[in-house]
Amino acid sequence: MSLGVTEKKLDNLHWPLVLCTLIICSLGVWNLASATKNAPVIMALVQFRWMLVGGLFIALLLLADYRWLQTAAWPGYVAAIGLLAGVAFAGKKVLGARRWLQVGSMQVQPSEFVKLAVIILLARWFARDETGLRKGHYGILDLLRPFAFILLPVALVMKQPDLGTALVTFAIAMTMVMFAKVKWRDVAIMVVGGAGAAVFAWSRFLKDYQKQRLLTFLNPEAYAKGAGYHAIQSVIAVGSGQWSGKGWGEGTQNQLAFLPEQHTDFIFSVWAEEHGFLGAVVLIALYAFLVLAALDVAANARDKFGSFLSLGIAALFFWHAFINMGMVTGLLPVVGVPLPLFSYGGSSVVADMLGIGILLNVSLRRFMF
């Protein structure tokens, strides 16, 4: 790639997406500063550093055509699975779950990158497989192979256990399948089959605390000081924000530690408490814009691979944002899912930035043949 071309390409960069990302990142750091005001480490600064690292990755990604990712799909997938297996054996145990790998002084959460690996591999598969073209649609049996790609990492993530990430990974993959040529009848069959599988998983694989979380979701008041405490305190935080919020650093639920995990899973409660309904709607609009922009990139991609890649990234942001905000507002059960670029965590931030990078790359090269 010559520098001359790069200059021209910059005009084609999806600037609204870049701008949206920058706004979310800035608000995220600002909000995190409030959520961790009383913490000994300046976590907002750490988060900011990871965003810079992510930005650097985006720049690097943009240098090469995204199509090389087709080549990298399998090695990447295998590497991700390897990391997950590594977590299962050598992972660092925090609060009863093995989710982190110690790399030097850093802790890496491989499950965040596994989502990207799955997206890339599925995109590659749908781009290359010609079954859909030949038959005009995909039957359920034709989808067995992609399902196999999905189930292995999902099972490993469940094993950690990390119900939220497993669910999100599965949801992202399923969303991608929906965009392939699948008949609605088959979709219905898969939904019913999925429900059956869920019941089976409930009885066989879910840990007691995971069941407890889902049960408390159904009746939080019954567990006010127990498992439902998180959900209730979060709803109180959000609700007490009213129209315009209590102001930055003034949220009592946040500052006096009534909110659990206020810098990770419940970061949106902090935002909603301190900036109210208006602030929350602005943030929701930003995430909606991000997802819609990703869908736009998908619809205008140069090839099927790029299109499916973007769909996957759109699904990644959509499910994370929806499940997280649904969870803290009491619409969904409490499953640990981070809010993209808002929740504290290096792995999650870098993975999200890589996703943005892929979107930008696909959109940048939409006119190139």
Add this chain to the structure above:
Amino acid sequence: MMLVRRDADDIREIRPRAALGALIVVCTMLVLVVRLYQLQILRGDVYVVQSIANFRKSLFVPADRGVIKDSKGRTLVDNRPSFDVFLTPAFCKGKERDEVIEKLQDYLRLGQDDVERIKLDYQKSWFSKDKLERFKPYLVMLDIPRDQVDVLEAHKTEMSCVNLIPTPHRAYHAPTSLGHVLGYMSEVTPEEMDDHPEYRRGQTIGRRGLERRWEKELRGADGKQNIAVDAKGRELDKDTQEALIPETERLVPATPGNNLVLSIDEKLQRAADVAFPGRAGAVVAMEAKTGFILAMVSRPSFDSNKMSGRISRAELKAISEDPLKPMLNRVMNENYHPGSTFKTIISFAGLESNAITPASTVFCGGGYTMGNHRWRCDKPEGHGSLDLKHALSRSCDVYYYTVGDRVGLDAIADMARRFGYGQPTGLDLGREIPGIIPDSTTISPESGSARAHAINAGIGQGEINVTPLQQAVAYAAVANGGDILLPQIVRRIEAPDGKLIREFKLQVLRKLGFKESSLTAVRGALRAVVNEPGGTAYRSRLQDVEFAGKTGTAQVMKLGQKQKLDPATLAYFSRDHAWFAAFAPADDPEIVVVVLNEHGGWGAEAAAPAAAKIVSAYFKTKREESAPPAPPPALPPPPPLATSSMVQ
């Protein structure tokens, strides 16, 4: 090129699905917005209240309990600062709990039963169904001494679950003989807290006597201090406090309780206590014309300070097993045969029914016969021919067997009830028994005919049972000319600043309406008991004041063998009760004194001298208080009302 074309087709097919996806995204996000609108706008105020409730904690500010004073303004009961030790189970579990209890045992020098109680309370709290229960501090030790407060303060940091709570404690300055009158305080029970939510765990509530009767007036209302805490319950710094809690809501001051002013005169109370010679019994001193009680002794009594404070299980057990029953208020809650003191009532029954006149005589030959049963007189050789004055002053049994037989059981019962026997007197001091007045409808035939009962009743035996308080009311009526008064012990209820809230006035329950001649005759005879040679209490007469009264020696029921008492105790419990009911001065009575010396023997020996001392003490005090203070002579003597105005 081929591949690219097919791709382009596929992407064209993706477009409608992407559009559908976009629609779903927008709809889902709108669901979130609607949810936020519901939470933040529609229900926002509810959650604001809940978020405030999260960090706002109310500490209670205990109200000072009202003080109790005697009629002269002397403090009988007040409060003193002290410290109670509390433990919060949630803040020390497992090994830490054992260590803390061990330390407490050491620092507070606890006994084994205390340690067991503390552990038991811990378990109860920890395993309570209510999960918040373990966050509530419970009482470990009441009212610890100053040196232990210092030790605990020094070791505060090693025992974060232990709190020293400054709590005003009740201090009883009155003689212990007032125990039954004053009552005591003890920790409120969970059942009581269910009924009265204003009580907090570890607080005390009045038990027995005035403390219980006037709990509502004495208690006042606790105040509140609102503070801000974080999720772990730690108090926040001053600036944050001030930002979070409006100044007007920071402190709701406590309202102190009201004070009681009694009719009891502490000086006379002490005199009565000293004068009473027996191991067990009762003394009541009452104003003859008002019914206000000046002194009230029930012996043995309990120490209100001890009962309100740290009392061990062994001590409580000793009290409950004491054969003399210290917790029994003998003044109003025990039945006694009145013995010869009842002859006064029989006299009125005879006079008012015209069965006798003051001058009519009865011959005493040492006994009274009905059928084949003979009732003996105290004086075996007989008193000879006697009129009312001599019969009553010498306490001739035959005279009263005769009168009893003449008027009959129902007339006796009727007269007794008019005097207030057989029913509670109405003294507002908790439980009171009615006594027993038999009539023809209540006696069982096996216990003898109504006539036999009437003959026994003539000398206050048989089934007749009275309380010392009833005796005081009855003799006050004789003394004041026929008014049955409501006995009262509280004169005033005052606000903490001394403002009068309620004043108790004399209450005449009913008038006896006796013939003047009957009253004169009986009062003359009662005067003769003390003041004429041959009177049963002649030896107890006083130089300075002429008083009247009646002795009584009541036989007690034989104890069954099952009581399993040692011979000395058995001998004690088989002895007669000694009574003396007095009023003074004889001509214009001011005070009624009733003395009951349980198992004291002869009324003349074991009760009358005590009554005389109490009467004497009353008039001595009265003279002292009305006399102008001697020095300094330069000042003019204050007007006689000065003392009484000081009482106000």
